[in-house]
Amino acid sequence: MFQYILSRLLYTFPIAIGVSLIVFALVHLAPGDPLSAVMGEVDQTMIAEMRASFGYDKPLPLQYMTWLGSVASGELGYSLRSGQAVLEILLSAAANTIALGVLASLLGFSVGIAAGMFAGYRNGTWLDKVVSASAIAGVSMPHYWLAIVLVIVFSVEWGLLPAVGAGSASSMFSWESFQHMILPTIALSAIPCAIVARTTRACVMEILSMEFVEALRARGLSESRITLHVTRNALPTVLAVMGLQFANLLGGSILVETVFAWPGTGSVLNQAIFDRDIPVLQGTILLLAMFFVVTNLVIDILQTWADPRVSRH
Amino acid sequence: MSNSEQSTVRVSLDTPGAVGSAPGMDVPVGYAQARSYWRGVFHRVLRDRVTIGCTLVLGLLVFLAIAAPVLPLIDPDVANSGDRLLPIGSPGHLLGTDELGRDMLSRLIHGARLSLLMGVGPVAVALLVGGVLGLTAGYLGGRTNMIIMRITDVFYAFPSILLAVAIAGALGAGITNALVAITIVFIPPITRVVESVTTQLRSMDFIDAARASGASTFSIIRTHILGNVLGPVLVYATVLVSVAIVIAAGLSFIGLGASPPEAEWGLMLNTLRQSIFLAPWISLLPGLMIFITSMCFNLISDGLRSAMDVRY
Numbered sequence: 001m002f003q004y005i006l007s008r009l010l011y012t013f014p015i016a017i018g019v020s021l022i023v024f025a026l027v028h029l030a031p032g033d034p035l036s037a038v039m040g041e042v043d044q045t046m047i048a049e050m051r052a053s054f055g056y057d058k059p060l061p062l063q064y065m066t067w068l069g070s071v072a073s074g075e076l077g078y079s080l081r082s083g084q085a086v087l088e089i090l091l092s093a094a095a096n097t098i099a100l101g102v103l104a105s106l107l108g109f110s111v112g113i114a115a116g117m118f119a120g121y122r123n124g125t126w127l128d129k130v131v132s133a134s135a136i137a138g139v140s141m142p143h144y145w146l147a148i149v150l151v152i153v154f155s156v157e158w159g160l161l162p163a164v165g166a167g168s169a170s171s172m173f174s175w176e177s178f179q180h181m182i183l184p185t186i187a188l189s190a191i192p193c194a195i196v197a198r199t200t201r202a203c204v205m206e207i208l209s210m211e212f213v214e215a216l217r218a219r220g221l222s223e224s225r226i227t228l229h230v231t232r233n234a235l236p237t238v239l240a241v242m243g244l245q246f247a248n249l250l251g252g253s254i255l256v257e258t259v260f261a262w263p264g265t266g267s268v269l270n271q272a273i274f275d276r277d278i279p280v281l282q283g284t285i286l287l288l289a290m291f292f293v294v295t296n297l298v299i300d301i302l303q304t305w306a307d308p309r310v311s312r313h
Numbered sequence: 314m315s316n317s318e319q320s321t322v323r324v325s326l327d328t329p330g331a332v333g334s335a336p337g338m339d340v341p342v343g344y345a346q347a348r349s350y351w352r353g354v355f356h357r358v359l360r361d362r363v364t365i366g367c368t369l370v371l372g373l374l375v376f377l378a379i380a381a382p383v384l385p386l387i388d389p390d391v392a393n394s395g396d397r398l399l400p401i402g403s404p405g406h407l408l409g410t411d412e413l414g415r416d417m418l419s420r421l422i423h424g425a426r427l428s429l430l431m432g433v434g435p436v437a438v439a440l441l442v443g444g445v446l447g448l449t450a451g452y453l454g455g456r457t458n459m460i461i462m463r464i465t466d467v468f469y470a471f472p473s474i475l476l477a478v479a480i481a482g483a484l485g486a487g488i489t490n491a492l493v494a495i496t497i498v499f500i501p502p503i504t505r506v507v508e509s510v511t512t513q514l515r516s517m518d519f520i521d522a523a524r525a526s527g528a529s530t531f532s533i534i535r536t537h538i539l540g541n542v543l544g545p546v547l548v549y550a551t552v553l554v555s556v557a558i559v560i561a562a563g564l565s566f567i568g569l570g571a572s573p574p575e576a577e578w579g580l581m582l583n584t585l586r587q588s589i590f591l592a593p594w595i596s597l598l599p600g601l602m603i604f605i606t607s608m609c610f611n612l613i614s615d616g617l618r619s620a621m622d623v624r625y
Contacts, residue, residue, distance in 0.1 A: 037545030099562040136615070140608035142559045144566055145600030148586060152593040251472035255563050259586070270567055273482035285479045291471045 001304055008300050013292060019289045020071065024064050027282050071286065077279035086283040089268060096289065097257070097264035100184050101249040109196055109242055110188030116200025116238075123205050131197060138194025144255040147187035151259070154183060164261040184260045188253060192245035199241045203234040236307035243299030250295070251288040354544075357620035363617030374606065378425035387416040389423040389576045398592040409595045410582070413536035414590045417492030417595060421602055423576040428487065428603065431570065431577075432610075435495035442496075442551050443503030448542070449505070451511025462508060468501040477560050481569040488617060491570035495561055499553050506549050510542045544621040548614055555610035557624045578603050 021189050028231050048057075056063070070077065076086035119131035155163035162180050207213065250265075257266030265284055272280040358364055377384070387406075393414035393452040401409045401417075408417040450461040468476065480494035514520060514537070522535050562579030564570040571577035573584065585596035 015467055015470055018464070019470045022467060022471075023479075026479055029480075029483045055354050103569070136611055137604075137608060140555055140559070140604060140611045141599055142562060142603045144563060145582060145597070145603060148582070148589065148600065149597060152589055154598065155594050156589055248472045252474035254474065254478055255567060258567050267476065269482075271399075273478070274568070282483070285475065288475050292472055292475075296470075296549070 001308065004304055005301055008297065012297050015293055016290070019293060020068055020286065021064070023282055023286045023289065024067060026111060026285065027278050067282070072211060076283040076286075079277055079280050081275050081277045083281070086279050088284055089280060090265065090287055093263060093265045093268045093284075096262060097253055097266065100181060100188060100253065100257075100262065100264065101246065103181060103185040104188035104249055105242070105246045107185055107190060108191075108193035108245070111189070112193040112196030113200050113238065115193075116197040117204055119197070119201040120204025120208065123208075128201075131201065135194040135197045136200075138190045139198070141190055143190055145189055147184070147256050147259040150183045150187055165263075180260075183261055184256055187256050187259070188249055192242070192249060195245055196238065196242060200234060200238050203237050204230060207233045236303050239306055240299055240303055243295055243302070247292045247295035250291045254285050274302055330423065354617075354620045358616060361616045361620065364613050364620075367612045367616075370605070371609050371613070374425055375429065377422045378429055381423050381426060384422070386419040389415060389574040390574055391415060398588055398595060400592065401594060408598060409592070411585060411595070417598060420576045421578070421598060424578045424581060424599065424602070425606075427571055427575065427577040428558060428562060428579070429606070431488070431492060431495065431561035431565075432554050432606070435492055435521060435561070436499055436550055436554045436557050438496045439499035439503050439553075440546070443500045444507050444542075444546070446500070447504040447507025448511055448538065450540065451508040452515060452530070452534060454512065454515065458508070458512075461504065465501040465504050465508075468497075469505075474555070474560060474563065475500050477564060478567070478569065483563050486569050486572060488571055488575075491561060491564045494569075495557055495566070498560070502553065503546065503550065506546055507542055511538055512543055514538055514541055548618045548621060551610055551614035551617060553612060555607040555614070558603060558607045558610070562599075 058066070074087065078085055078088070079089060082089075096108045115135075119128040122128050151163045154161045161182055163181060163183075211229070213226060216229060221229075253262075253264060254266030255270055256262070257264045258270055261267065265288060268280065269284045269288075271277070272284060393410070396406070396414040397497050398412060399406050399410040399414075401407075403409055406416050408421065411417055411420065446461055446465075450458040471479070477491075477494045477498045480497055481491050484490035484493065512529050520537055521532060523537055526592070528536075532609070561570060562577070562582070565579030566583045568583070571580045573580065581599035582603070585592075585599065591597050
């Protein structure tokens with residue numbers, strides 16, 4: 001198992017390098033010069049000077065190496081627009097995104113697992129059909145649309161909850177902040193909830209049809225003990241799916257964040273794209289992709305713990 | 314199932330992003346699927362009311378989209394400031410009007426053209442490119458496989474929405490750029506599915522037998538591999554279309570795909586968002602269209618999966 005974890009850790013390096021290459025290449029695919037887009041019609045000599053100071057006049061491979069070197073030492077550069085350090089912008093935004101991601105995961109996973117277990121046990125009943133149909137709807141639903149539906153129902157029609165923003169409270173743990181997080185959390189939790197419910201249901205059904213469950217019943221174990229065995233066996237698969245969904249919540253929240261004007265990484269990314277703010281753009285995409293890589297790594301390791309068979313093949 | 318000799322192979326399917334990810338998929342392999350197999354699939358699909366219903370809905374939508382210019386609809390681009398945000402059911406405007414007084418019914422139908430194209434087009438191209446890459450990697454194995462699959466792995470390090478937004482954002486707004494971005498997002502998952510089925514097939518006895526009897530690589534792929542790969546890939550691609558439609562509209566929604574005054578569901582959802590206090594229900598219509606279309610593709614995929622006995 002230790003060997004597996006080690007090899008998995010080592011494998012993360014080439015992936016991380018590949019990710020950094022894609023992020024770098026993406027930004028340089030962009031047509032036009034990053035600086036002229038920001039500075040507009042100004043003196044050419046000034047642009048040339050700026051270009052030299054940002055290093056944009058060097059050949060691309062050299063730029064990449066310089067960038068990678070500074071990224072490795074935690075230096076992500078400065079925003080072309082505001083001059084603020086990219087790392088600083090990202091840290092506060094990431095905290096907001098992670099807060100939503102964690103809440104949405106808690107909500108989505110608990111509802112999804114419960115619904116999936118019920119449906120799996122009551123296979124073929126109306127309850128199962130309701131869960132399966134809702135799960136398909138949840139997977140197909142454009143979650144940014146769900147966000148608007150929630151705003152219309154809870155903010156416009158009933159006036160219960162704030163429609164946008166994060167509130168003005170200084171602490172994230174105040175009632176005001178919490179109120180602002182309710183709708184985005186629900187909107188974000190729909191997809192993970194549906195996917196976890198589908199996976200759990202399929203897993204539970206498969207395990208219940210296995211012979212060892214029959215054997216446990218024959219030995220006279222109580223239903224609750226059997227459920228324990230079923231849970232234990234479903235855990236690795238469901239865990240893997242949950243991890244992937246959590247990583248998706250962190251990296252893919254841009255659309256919902258846009259609807260709610262939530263000050264997270266998604267909003268930063270959106271702003272950077274339209275400002276053509278290259279350092280911020282690079283930094284945000286890199287950070288989000290790294291979230292994803294690290295989460296996947298953690299899940300793989302957790303999986304070897306939950307299911308020792310994984311590390312053996 | 315017409316053939317009892319098939320075996321089942323577990324295919325790992327770690328789908329990226331919002332793709333309805335399932336941990337594994339049981340793919341029936343082990344024989345070049347005979348014509349009678351496809352006939353069986355067809356008959357099973359015909360008996361599946363949900364799949365037939367969804368196919369009819371999508372068929373109607375495609376028909377309306379294609380026929381939109383000749384249908385007796387109000388011009389979707391004609392604004393009328395006197396008729397702004399008329400409610401659903403207004404005389405002359407069955408589904409009301411948008412924030413500029415343009416007819417919603419007409420815009421929704423015209424919007425289907427772009428929205429469907431942006432969902433189906435990229436998956437079709439990705440199917441071609443990913444199919445070739447996956448077949449190459451799976452059939453040749455060795456170093457070719459390693460190079461192709463490791464590059465695929467790197468793309469898996471991005472959530473699909475992030476990758477689409479990043480590529481479209483880097484290329485700049487516009488439909489073509491959005492199409493390119495979504496296509497790139499879907500090439501890796503298709504490559505992975507095709508590769509894993511092909512790799513499983515390659516080690517089967519009947520492929521060795523075909524090779525021993527002098528069949529060329531091309532004819533082995535055409536007669537023995539393609540037929541077996543087609544089923545699972547078709548099921549998977551249908552799910553991907555449902556995801557692609559949501560992501561494509563999402564790109565337009567944040568201003569990266571279609572641009573005003575084009576009729577496109579995601580863009581319409583975005584512009585109508587400013588009016589949710591005045592006309593909340595009208596602003597939900599474009600999203601409802603995205604939802605229905607995506608759901609139909611998802612349900613059809615479910616139907617195909619059980620008809621072809623491809624199990625997630």
